[in-house]
Amino acid sequence: MRYLVSLVCLLSMLVVLSCTESSDYDPDFNVGDSFADSQLRVIQIDTLSLETSTMQFDSLITSTSNRILIGSYNDPEFGTITCASFFEVLPENFSINSEAVYDSIVMYMKYDSYYYNDTLQLNEIHIKKITEQLKPKKDAFYNTSNIAYSNEDIGMLAYYPRPMEGDTISIKMDNVLGATIFDKIQTKNITNTDEFKAFLKGITLRPGGESGSIIGFSTDETLCFIRLFYSTAGETGSTQDYIDLKINKGSEHPTFFNQITAKDANQYLEKLTDQEESMPSTTSENKTFIQAGTGITTQIKFPTIKSLYNIEGTGTILEATLIINPSIDTYNDYLSLKDTLNLYLTDRNNVLSSQLTYADGTAVKAVLNKNNLEFNEIYYTVPIGAYVEFLLTNETETDQAIALLPTDYTSSVDRMILNGPESGNNAIKLQLIYTVYDREN
């Protein structure tokens, strides 16, 4: 019996023990800095060497853009930049009352708020007829494509651009052309788009002088069109009516593109004739160049990234931030710096392979930091930890480079000049944070 008692005693103690619990386990104790040291080493490194270079793509596809670029300006480094746009216009229908009388023809375009350089300069838009078929040799038109056009203006406007106002500009066009189109439709001489295209292959919108600005207009067909006004006499007076010739960007093949050219650029940019030949910053006054529209890009390589493995112990990279300084005095309020740049990868032949993205698919962007404007501390920062980790773990040497391009680089002309790696305090650099968690290799 007594043994039983002790067994029961033991069992009950066991039950009690099993039920015990600690108080809320939250003894977060701030011990100050010398009670214990961390077994982790955290190291910041910004001395890894970088190579930067400038490269120009042979051509950029510009027929997929949603922006009409027109204008011309003189850039002290990049030369005279000229944008002209080519596109088809097609009547929305082919019926005009036989009693109607031609009135006028006007082109309407709406600013899409893009501009580059000083908009206080007088700009000119000249509308001209295209004289060859608006069809690309391959699948697309490029910034370098050209289509023959007649020199004669069929419309012209001199204006002071107000791109941020959201206005629509109107350009009075040649009445001889307007009346001809009117007649051909009214007399059923033109009854479908093919017949119309045979008459008017398309138009090109071109700047006048070379000292204006580059302005963007929408390619939305409700915002860019030519309106043919006419009137019909009735018993109570005449009624106004119109037919719209809307922009047509093409369905089987593109029938729209922007032509973007530069001439008389500085001596270094003039050397960029072959896409496969990158120009190291060491041969261009330790500077590199970026220009959207003409396809000039800055490439960055990290040839000694694996020297991180020389740090004693086993570790892992925690942050890698690229700090990119635009060259002082190469930008101003007119020749402004884009707020963000996208990062792409180029292969050994300098062909664009992919865009750098975060794990969730959003684009990796270099963001312009303007916190200390008065000290000229303007620089881009971009976290590229995942890419640096890829370089570190990649077993074979890569010929890849990062290429910096402004967002919308096929439909804008933003440009900038960046410091290379030998520019002292304002040099481009990679700032790494690395932690060693095992002191043995």
Added chain:
Amino acid sequence: MTAKTKNSILLFILIITKVTAQSESLTSSPYSLYGLGVINQTSIGKVNAMGYSGIAMKSVGYINNLNPASYALILQNNFLYDLGGKAEINTYANKFNIEKNTSFNFSNLAFAFPITEKMGAGVTLIPYSHVGYSLVGLETNIEGSTETVKTNAQGTGALNDLSFNFGYSPFSKFRIGLNAAVLFGNIEEEESFSLNTSSFLLNEQTSYSGIQLGIGTQFDITDDISLGGILKLPSTLNGSLSRSIYKTLDYNSTTVEENIEGNADDFELPLHFGVGFSATLFDKNLLFNADYQKRYWGKTGQNDHIGEYTDQNIYALGLEYANKSRNTKYFQRIAYRAGFNFDDGYLSVNNNKINSYSITAGLGLPLSARNSSALNISYSYGQKGQINNILIQENYHLITINLSLQDFWFVKRLVK
């Protein structure tokens, strides 16, 4: 072996598995950051109330785990159990803040039995050490910059001591004992920090195991005065590490390593010796113990964080008053105990030894008039570390409860 013995052993194994599974992470002390954690001081039975003294103490009717030689004193047909738990309230403070924590814990499980008239043996399971800390804001310089990063460190875990004891009395007044302790357990430590766009977490689980052998002797100078000595040999606990590392890089959580086997430093247990004096006075009503123990940590050459291991000296004094005359009144059969313990510490941080002392008191509440089964309750107040430097001072109130049972087996009752 009778069915009853089998049952008891089965029960014991059951309890061991239960207790070892449960005894993790139920303690809290910043000092458990170091080494294998805070080394457990509490023992079995009445010694918890007597300043943890009793190397020379002659134990009849209860288990004295401080010296394996005492197992030779277990009387024939006796079967001894001891089951203990403890509750601890810790307050720790440095110059900047104060924190309080309460923890409950299993403190021991033991049984002992005689083999022959001159031989006894026993098995005990007691915690060897506990790890339970959570420290925030450990500042680390970012090398190559003027900035710092604040890391947080957390640790949980425990090591257990499963001891096999054997005592033998080759001739009267002299006893010798052997002890083999199997030490085993896991310690999980975590360190983490965050930067602007990234974070890092290191998790290390270390399993330790090893065996430490010891001997003990007791010698009775007179019936009332005894001397004792113990010696534990240096030993190595083998550590095996499993490491996992997680980080966020560019806002994306990734696994750097997961459960990678690594090399953990083995942990060296030092040579340990102890001597004790025990005397009974006033018709054996008063028991007095005095112990001195030394552990040669310095020779192990170990260090941890900013601490270095140094030789440890422990002094213990204990008193018990128990009326041995055949009193029938329960109140007069209660034993009263008190003790003092000073430990100059095995860790030196910036040349400050982290010493500790504790004052103990307790009662032995008899459970039966016929045997020495008792409920032993002890309270101790202790202090560790100093506040006037970078160290942390820890105050603790510790209550232990031991159910010490004496059973008579194979004895037929004369009166039915």
